Amino acid sequence: MNEIPTIESIKLTPTRVPLPEGPWGDQIHHVENIEVVIAEVTGSNGLTGVGFSHTSGWCGATIAQLDEEIIPDVIGLKVSPQGLWRRSYKYIHDVGGAGVTTHALSALDIAYWDLLAKSLDVSLYDLLGKVRDRVPLYGSGINLNLTIEEVIEQVKRWKAEGYICAKVKVGKPDIEEDVERLTKIQEAVPGFPLAVDANQGWTLPAALRAFKKFDHLDLLWIEEPLPSDDIVGHKVLRERVNTPIALGENTYTLNQFNQHFEQGSCDYVQADLGRVGGITGYLDIAAAARAHNLPMTPHFVMELSASLLSCIPNIYASEMTDGGTWTALGIFKPSDNIKNGYWTPPTAPGHGLEVNWDYVNAHKF
Structure with missing residues (x-):
């Protein structure tokens, strides 16, 4: 026993x-x-x-x-x-x-x-109760510094690999350059859903202007348009714009998320397992989001986040950032969980992720 x-x-x-x-x-x-x-x-x-x-x-x-x-x-x-x-x-x-x-x-x-x-x-996922056997993924890049040609090649690759959509960075000093880059991406990869990430870089007036400039692009979402702790600002912004807002990677508690949910300022929920108190904190936030019919699209610790989405009814997809998975960073040992744009959770007892201890110990402080 x-x-x-x-x-x-x-x-x-x-x-x-x-x-x-x-x-x-x-x-x-x-x-x-x-x-x-x-x-x-x-x-x-x-x-x-x-x-x-x-x-x-x-x-x-x-x-x-x-x-x-x-x-x-x-x-x-x-x-x-x-x-x-x-x-x-x-x-x-x-x-x-x-x-x-x-x-x-x-x-x-x-x-x-x-x-x-x-x-x-x-398996942790059998213990929690799986609602799906595989989880859709979306491609993401830390690519504001890349040329538009390089970003287009990224997006084309993500589509070819079966990812459900793409997300790219915005925040050029001239908003017209952002518009030009996004337009070229959509022309090069037509019909492929596109989201953008502003990384908290705008003031409210700048965000209002950016949303208006992006309106015709029919973006899937604009992520973190304002500083993450500006809950009132997000409410004001959401009431005045058309494009959905994604946030949560720098939001930490159930109460903070629930304020966004109650005031309608959040459309996609990007809670981070490593920042919200782990699996227990994440499950609480996912349940609150489900009560408001909002999908989970987690940030970072990608391998565990994607696996946990197999146990959560209300999801859109899990982020897979180029060079930002913990396997690519050397923290986890390689696995073969990704196939045709989907992640299949490990079946071994526990969460099934193996730490690359030789690499980790070589960099401990």
């Missing part, structure tokens, strides 16, 4: 992963590496669950330190992910309800779920 273990020990590995193809950039970011905190939770049955959180190049040590503060409070407790999540969130809430706190919870929570599924000798 498979029994649910108690937590015996927790080991943390903070690592600074270089970007193989050079720095990432958009309207407001310049990212030279990804800092990842990996948590290994070992149970009383000798099995180990693995979880992770991430930042765009800084504050990984801060997240690891907060996890260190949580560890003594959970040693010896039964591996019950939702109960542990709520206990730890209450424990650390006074130092912040979102951000570093939810990042820290993510690493531990994902490890709890992995350990629980391994202890029951089932």
Whole structure:
């Protein structure tokens, strides 16, 4: 009989992963590496669950330190992910309800779920209850710095690989250059749905102008047009524009998402497993989004995010960023889960993702 273990020990590995193809950039970011905190939770049955959180190049040590503060409070407790999540969130809430706190919870929570599924000798996705056997993907690029010819080749490749749509960056100093680039993409790849990502780079007046300029392009969505914490601004914007708005990669809690849902400012929900408190936090947000008939289109930790979408009724697709999957970054060992534009979740016990420990340990700090 498979029994649910108690937590015996927790080991943390903070690592600074270089970007193989050079720095990432958009309207407001310049990212030279990804800092990842990996948590290994070992149970009383000798099995180990693995979880992770991430930042765009800084504050990984801060997240690891907060996890260190949580560890003594959970040693010896039964591996019950939702109960542990709520206990730890209450424990650390006074130092912040979102951000570093939810990042820290993510690493531990994902490890709890992995350990629980391994202890029951089932796939995490069978444990949660799959509603589909495969998940559609969309192609995405960190490509504001690329020539339009290079971006067109990206989009053509994504379509050829069976992806459901494409997403490209916008935010050139002259909005007319963005319009010209998007027009050329649509002319080169007609009929292929196109979304864009503004990466929080506009003020409200600039966003209103950009949406108007893009109106005739019939974009699938415009992502993060305003700073992520400007909840009122997104409401005002959504009431005055036609193109759908996607947001969530820099939104951290159920309450924050629910404010967007209630005021109608969000059309696609891009919560990030590594930032919203892991699987427990993500499932809460997905359920709230479902109540508002909104689809999940997750950001980052692509391999786990895509797998988790197999258990969520309300989805559109999972993002696959060129050079941004954790396999491409060297964090996970390669797999063959992608075929014809779809992701098939692993079937091994737990979440089924194998950390490339030789590479990770070579870059730990």
